[in-house]
Amino acid sequence: MRQRVITAVVALALFLPVIYFDFGGVSVALLGAAMAVVGVYELFRMKGLAMLSFEGVLSALGAVLLVLPEGWFLFLPEGTDRFMLFYLVVMLLLGISVISKNTYTIDEAAFPVIVSLYVGVGFQNFVSARVESLIILCFGLFVVWATDIGAYMFGRHYGQRKLWPDISPNKTIEGAAGGILSAVVVAFFYLLVFPGNDYFGHGTFVMLLLTIIFSVVGQFGDLVESAIKRHYGVKDSGNILPGHGGILDRFDSLLFVFPIMHLLGVF
Structure with missing residues (x-):
């Protein structure tokens, strides 16, 4: 219990100023993206997969693309949203089945996609709520x-x-x-x-x-x-x-x- 309390106090001391001030409208978005990457890592770790792998990096990238506000993607053509970028990640994951000569299957590609959506959309809405107020x-x-x-x-x-x-x-x-x-x-x-x-x-x-x-x-x-x-x-x-x-x-x-x-x- 002592350890839990100490961790909670330290975490809140770091967490609350970030969400309260949201320095330049950037800090909460970066915090959400960072937590999403950690969430992806934790799910890969639970499944016994390496985060530093092609699918692990793509899954983390997909989550970050979902979390960060669309205004940050200035390189996108007008009318294109972040979900199109996310779909590129999906295409690359599915493409591994071709490169690996089908030793990496669509079932295995589904895991990093679901992981990205789970943590990415969740933390995206966390960030969006702070952007609102x-x-x-x-x-x-x-x-x-x-x-x-x-x-x-x-x-x-x-x-x-x-x-x-x-x-x-x-x-x-x-x-x-x-x-x-x-x-x-x-x-x-x-x-x-x-x-x-x-x-x-x-x-x-x-x-x-x-x-x-x-x-x-x-x-x-x-x-x-x-x-x-x-x-x-x-x-x-x-x-x-x-x-x-x-x-x-x-x-x-x-x-x-x-x-x-x-x-x-x-x-």
Whole structure:
């Protein structure tokens, strides 16, 4: 616990100034791109693949292309978006099957593509939320953090029925419900300060209803990461954050929540 607290304090001391000031509109984008590359590395590591390989480099490149704002790609012809660049990465990965005389198959090419999309689109929406406003980004962060803390506390004190024992044996239905309740309470007070009609694409009441969806989606994202780790037989996605695991261990919920926030018109 001491190690977890120290890591959390140090990480927040580095993380919060970056997202608060977003120096020149560059720092959050670079942070998102860096975390995406680490996420790609962690997934390749779990699968037992080398990051410093042709497909590993392409997967990391694809994730970065998805994360960085389109305004950064000044060399693109007008009307061309980043997804066309990403598709070039897909074409190159599929092309390995020809170069390798089909010893590298389309099934193997699918893994780096899915990895790029998973972490790339997730962190892209994290960056996009900050571009829209700090208030929106913090709303997403607070909902996810409140869900995590609430689920842990309620599950520890009241948890009886397992939520999904085959995937995550320690999670309980009571904990999940407590996480949703905690997220709604935190969102309610947040929206008192920053009313939905003024700062979000929806009114306050609708935002509270959406908070339930975001909390559920965040917990599902956590379960997805647990399923991936269980499939590969690892406890943590990485060890970059002592006591907490890897980047994906800390951002698995956010990778699901921010795209859904965007999809539902919050930013």
